[in-house]
Amino acid sequence: MPGPVRGSNAAHMAGPLQNSGWDRYFMSMHLDLHIHTTAYSRCSKLTPDAMAIAAKRAGLDGVCVTEHNRIWKEREARALEDKHGIAIFRGMEVTTTGGDIIVFGLEEEPRQMWIPAMPNVKADAGWPHISEQPLYPLTPMLLKAKVDAVRGVAIAAHPFRRFRVFGVGELPVSLAEATSRTTLAHVHGIEVHNSMDTSQENDLALKVADAMGLLKCGGSDAHTDTAVGACVTRFDEWIHDERELVEAILGGRFIISSMSQ
Ligand SMILES: [Zn+2]
Numbered sequence: 001m002p003g004p005v006r007g008s009n010a011a012h013m014a015g016p017l018q019n020s021g022w023d024r025y026f027m028s029m030h031l032d033l034h035i036h037t038t039a040y041s042r043c044s045k046l047t048p049d050a051m052a053i054a055a056k057r058a059g060l061d062g063v064c065v066t067e068h069n070r071i072w073k074e075r076e077a078r079a080l081e082d083k084h085g086i087a088i089f090r091g092m093e094v095t096t097t098g099g100d101i102i103v104f105g106l107e108e109e110p111r112q113m114w115i116p117a118m119p120n121v122k123a124d125a126g127w128p129h130i131s132e133q134p135l136y137p138l139t140p141m142l143l144k145a146k147v148d149a150v151r152g153v154a155i156a157a158h159p160f161r162r163f164r165v166f167g168v169g170e171l172p173v174s175l176a177e178a179t180s181r182t183t184l185a186h187v188h189g190i191e192v193h194n195s196m197d198t199s200q201e202n203d204l205a206l207k208v209a210d211a212m213g214l215l216k217c218g219g220s221d222a223h224t225d226t227a228v229g230a231c232v233t234r235f236d237e238w239i240h241d242e243r244e245l246v247e248a249i250l251g252g253r254f255i256i257s258s259m260s261q
């Protein structure tokens with residue numbers, strides 16, 4: 001990717017302060033915002049313990065677990081946090097009719113949104129795997145309404161990955177066509193760096209984010225331990241919980257980069 005990318009034009013605080021009781025509140029925090037584990041994502045080979053170990057090895061201060069359509073329980077996150085001494089934030093990667101959307105701040109899972117319409121389906125009857133077979137008409141617009149109602153944040157994941165399917169050397173889409181995707185009208189930001197995407201896909205996403213004034217986000221989308229930390233988001237403040245994470249993202253108070261930069 002072409003160097004660190006600022007989330008938006010928000011003001012940044014001074015660098016880390018040393019030797020101060022307040023340094024925890026002024027130091028920067030490095031997170032990976034997009035990771036799947038075996039806890040709830042069947043497609044992942046990464047156990048929660050392996051994720052925590054890999055994250056510490058990569059120099060991260062914390063990770064965001066973003067399982068497909070499932071959110072970790074609070075106690076699960078705290079237990080892993082205590083065990084490994086690394087911050088664990090809970091989000092979801094929600095399957096919608098307009099593609100995958102990462103959300104933070106939203107506790108309600110898609111299966112809960114649609115259970116009333118499907119009285120014969122029990123909450124735990126196989127739903128962890130719905131990402132592979134979306135059976136519900138969850139649109140980006142509805143998801144955004146849910147997210148906004150709790151003042152969360154919605155980020156389009158790998159927004160142009162679908163073009164890789166066709167194996168094209170050049171993305172067959174103009175910037176105008178790309179920005180007209182309906183999904184992009186119902187998110188606060190988009191991933192301009194997803195480590196599982198090609199540089200062409202990420203570059204197009206960056207152009208689209210610039211053109212539309214969307215927050216420029218990123219994540220590793222790790223499903224294995226070697227991918228954890230492949231894309232790092234730096235916050236120039238210490239994030240204590242998902243509420244602060246949402247506020248920092250919505251405020252654009254972050255920069256994405258790889259750890260090697
Ligand atoms: Zn995805």
Ligand SMILES: [Zn+2]
Nearest residue numbers: 034036093221
């Ligand atoms: Zn993902």
